[in-house]
Amino acid sequence: MLRYFHNLVMALLLASSPTLYAQQAAATGVDPQIQAKLDQAKGMILGGNFGAASAVLNEVVTRSPGTGEAQFWLGVSIIGEQSRKNAMDQAAQYFLDAAKAGYHLPFGTWQKYPINAKTYLDANWMSAEKLVKDKDPANYEIAINLLENIVTVDHKAHDASEHLGELYRSTGQNRKALDLFQRLLETNPDQSESIYSMGLGFLDIYNKETADAILADLSSEGPEKMTALEKLLMARAFFVQDDNRIASVYYFQCLDDLNDIAAGEMYRDIIDTIHPDEKSEYQKSRTIEQKINFFRKFWKSRDPSPTTEYNERLVEHYRRLNYAKQHYTMRQTKGYDDRGVIYIKHGEPDQKATLVGNFGIRDNETWVYRRKPDDYIFNFVKKTSSYFIASSLMEAVVGTPFSNAFMQQPDPENPQQSVTLQATDLAYNMRELLRSRMEIDPIYARLYNEKADFNDPGALSQEIATNWGMEEARVLEAALTKGVQSETYVPEMGSQPLDYYYYTADFMAMNANSNVNIFYGLPVNELEFKRDIIGVRVNYEATFAVFDQDWKEVKRSYNRRSYQLSQEPDKENRGLLLVDKQAMNLPPGNYHYSVSVKDLGSEHLGIFKGDLDVTQYKPDDFNVSQIVLASNITPFDGGKPGKFTRGQYNVMPLPSRTFRQEMAVFVYYEIYNLTLSEEKKKKYNVDFTIQAEKLDRNIAAKIFAPLANVLSRAEDKGKITLTFDKEGNPDRLAQAEYISIDISDSPAGEYNLSVVVTDTATGKKITRQTKFYIVK
Numbered sequence: 210m211l212r213y214f215h216n217l218v219m220a221l222l223l224a225s226s227p228t229l230y231a232q233q234a235a236a237t238g239v240d241p242q243i244q245a246k247l248d249q250a251k252g253m254i255l256g257g258n259f260g261a262a263s264a265v266l267n268e269v270v271t272r273s274p275g276t277g278e279a280q281f282w283l284g285v286s287i288i289g290e291q292s293r294k295n296a297m298d299q300a301a302q303y304f305l306d307a308a309k310a311g312y313h314l315p316f317g318t319w320q321k322y323p324i325n326a327k328t329y330l331d332a333n334w335m336s337a338e339k340l341v342k343d344k345d346p347a348n349y350e351i352a353i354n355l356l357e358n359i360v361t362v363d364h365k366a367h368d369a370s371e372h373l374g375e376l377y378r379s380t381g382q383n384r385k386a387l388d389l390f391q392r393l394l395e396t397n398p399d400q401s402e403s404i405y406s407m408g409l410g411f412l413d414i415y416n417k418e419t420a421d422a423i424l425a426d427l428s429s430e431g432p433e434k435m436t437a438l439e440k441l442l443m444a445r446a447f448f449v450q451d452d453n454r455i456a457s458v459y460y461f462q463c464l465d466d467l468n469d470i471a472a473g474e475m476y477r478d479i480i481d482t483i484h485p486d487e488k489s490e491y492q493k494s495r496t497i498e499q500k501i502n503f504f505r506k507f508w509k510s511r512d513p514s515p516t517t518e519y520n521e522r523l524v525e526h527y528r529r530l531n532y533a534k535q536h537y538t539m540r541q542t543k544g545y546d547d548r549g550v551i552y553i554k555h556g557e558p559d560q561k562a563t564l565v566g567n568f569g570i571r572d573n574e575t576w577v578y579r580r581k582p583d584d585y586i587f588n589f590v591k592k593t594s595s596y597f598i599a600s601s602l603m604e605a606v607v608g609t610p611f612s613n614a615f616m617q618q619p620d621p622e623n624p625q626q627s628v629t630l631q632a633t634d635l636a637y638n639m640r641e642l643l644r645s646r647m648e649i650d651p652i653y654a655r656l657y658n659e660k661a662d663f664n665d666p667g668a669l670s671q672e673i674a675t676n677w678g679m680e681e682a683r684v685l686e687a688a689l690t691k692g693v694q695s696e697t698y699v700p701e702m703g704s705q706p707l708d709y710y711y712y713t714a715d716f717m718a719m720n721a722n723s724n725v726n727i728f729y730g731l732p733v734n735e736l737e738f739k740r741d742i743i744g745v746r747v748n749y750e751a752t753f754a755v756f757d758q759d760w761k762e763v764k765r766s767y768n769r770r771s772y773q774l775s776q777e778p779d780k781e782n783r784g785l786l787l788v789d790k791q792a793m794n795l796p797p798g799n800y801h802y803s804v805s806v807k808d809l810g811s812e813h814l815g816i817f818k819g820d821l822d823v824t825q826y827k828p829d830d831f832n833v834s835q836i837v838l839a840s841n842i843t844p845f846d847g848g849k850p851g852k853f854t855r856g857q858y859n860v861m862p863l864p865s866r867t868f869r870q871e872m873a874v875f876v877y878y879e880i881y882n883l884t885l886s887e888e889k890k891k892k893y894n895v896d897f898t899i900q901a902e903k904l905d906r907n908i909a910a911k912i913f914a915p916l917a918n919v920l921s922r923a924e925d926k927g928k929i930t931l932t933f934d935k936e937g938n939p940d941r942l943a944q945a946e947y948i949s950i951d952i953s954d955s956p957a958g959e960y961n962l963s964v965v966v967t968d969t970a971t972g973k974k975i976t977r978q979t980k981f982y983i984v985k
Contacts, residue, residue, distance in 0.1 A: 250286070251282060259287075277308070288328050301332040313358050314362075340352035353376050357373065438463075444460035445527065509756060510801070512803075521701075561575065602653075710864035712728060726791070728788065731808070734785070749769075754803045757801075788862060790853070832881045836878050836962070836978075837855075842859065856943065867982040870953055873950060884968055895917070897964055898965075907954065917935045952983055962978065
């Protein structure tokens with residue numbers, strides 16, 4: 210069945226289909242004279258002329274006894290004639306006869322008829338209530354007609370909407386249940402919370418059977434004909450069926466066609482993962498465009514892999530939401546209790562403990578999420594029929610005044626009688642509760658074994674209020690503060706992770722944009738090499754996507770690469786990297802980015818996200834590029850430029866920025882738009898600073914800058930600065946520069962590096978900074 214729906218919807222995504230909404234058909238085969246009489250009678254009722262209307266309608270019933278519409282309006286007319294005895298009973302019979310004849314008041318056609326609305330509603334409910342309670346399928350359609358009469362006038366009266374929706378579902382009329390839900394939301398936007406809560410009862414989209422039935426009904430309609438709300442319902446249903454790709458298509462199609470009703474539904478779905486600043490942002494969104502941008506930004510910012518086919522975080526959210534509604538049910542707007550809230554935020558706990566069915570102890574659960582630096586420990590206590598977060602596990606213990614006789618409870622063996630819990634019962638209950646949590650946290654074991662005199666109610670009360678309470682509060686603090694405000698998601702990408710190194714650097718481009726390079730290095734020991742007749746080959750694909758601050762995609766670069774080697778590299782050399790790069794031109798500004806690399810041999814996938822600040826290089830302004838840390842720099846021989854050629858140099862970047870002591874550190878940067886001096890020269894100074902916890906005492910002698918004079922040297926503890934005096938090519942806008950450092954005697958550790966370039970002619974300074982690492 211699921212395969213059928215999958216194929217069907219895929220086809221529908223590519224082809225048009227019949228009109229979505231089945232409009233209520235106009236009555237056919239009705240004698241025009243009878244229809245004229247009916248219209249005349251309704252006009253009389255609207256004018257308050259009930260006696261004349263009854264006469265006309267009785268004439269219609271006499272001529273055509275099966276005319277349900279006439280029976281219905283006779284009931285309305287009788288209610289208007291307030292002088293009649295037993296008016297409600299008579300009207301109820303007419304409404305019942307109309308319903309049996311298959312008639313109900315069409316939605317949206319009720320006008321301000323001058324009758325007692327309560328009497329009208331009660332008269333319809335008089336028969337509908339009995340039919341609903343009897344649960345006889347043979348009478349369901351009659352009950353549906355009576356309930357439609359009520360809902361059309363007041364959807365809240367007698368819970369008619371909920372009963373109507375449930376009957377539609379019971380009779381397999383899922384299409385009508387969806388339409389009912391939608392029309393109530395559309396006509397009562399100020400009551401959307403209560404309507405949504407009611408809809409959970411009869412439109413349980415998170416139940417697999419219901420989802421399957423809804424897919425069956427809606428799959429016959431083309432997506433291009435669906436409303437935004439219906440596309441969201443389709444997305445929910447497909448998420449329930451674990452068809453995540455189709456679900457994602459419908460979800461974002463809903464977003465493309467968003468309206469206020471669908472936006473309200475989308476917002477309800479994410480209410481328990483939204484951060485306070487995001488909540489404020491949504492509340493300030495007034496237009497549909499602003500709401501569309503909000504939801505796109507919300508999901509894109511959480512997408513662990515913006516370069517892949519669909520949003521794994523979106524899929525996981527709906528899996529959690531479905532699970533919460535199925536396993537932590539609570540009949541309220543959300544449809545789940547506090548356990549569901551925490552499950553949606555953090556997923557399955559790492560550890561659980563429960564205690565249920567104990568006399569004198571409310572059912573309770575404890576969930577533990579192992580986190581750094583603090584674990585999240587949530588206690589839930591069942592109050593009435595649902596679980597709520599408790600600020601203390603002691604809330605599970607029945608009875609609060611700690612006296613010798615503190616609580617009357619029904620006797621489990623004889624519910625007609627009650628028993629009195631004594632202090633000894635309290636002591637026993639508390640010990641049982643603590644024992645059930647001894648593996649959760651050492652505090653509960655200590656309390657159980659050491660802290661309290663359980664046989665002294667007064668001492669126990671004092672202990673709970675002071676030492677005990679404070680110790681437990683410290684354990685629960687992280688959960689009750691950070692835990693309830695945050696969310697956790699560790700993506701499962703369907704393949705083993707590929708750990709690789711990368712960093713970005715930008716340079717001046719020929720236009721107003723900047724040339725952004727992302728350098729990445731794939732650890733050779735994690736790649737799978739395929740042997741062929743020439744040697745060995747590795748194949749991988751890399752995607753670099755850039756987004757603006759609202760997570761709208763700005764640019765994307767994709768490359769599929771294949772490298773041939775004469776022999777398989779030494780995989781024992783854990784520092785050996787296969788280095789590559791991707792480049793794109795971008796306007797200056799702040800961006801988000803995602804980079805993903807997949808080894809096509811092993812199927813290992815590595816995905817990283819970050820923020821990107823692209824430098825503004827004005828065409829005539831002095832500036833300095835960002836720094837490239839390289840494993841080697843050689844002069845360019847003037848032939849065909851290679852992938853890593855920059856100006857007159859070949860610069861081999863080291864994405865890990867980690868150097869072994871036998872290597873040299875190369876620092877590359879470019880200087881733009883130096884000012885010509887009066888002597889027509891481009892002169893500049895470079896302050897080159899290295900800082901670390903420990904420095905090689907002779908490192909100053911091991912720093913080399915080509916064609917430069919050392920002007921000064923300044924040393925401090927863990928820091929050294931060399932100032933070079935240099936002269937650039939007066940015919941070039943860009944000066945390519947590098948400095949090399951011999952680190953053979955440098956201690957292992959982290960090093961901070963700073964380059965300050967000063968244009969001698971103007972005194973302007975530009976600073977660039979980075980860091981690198983030395984390992985033995």
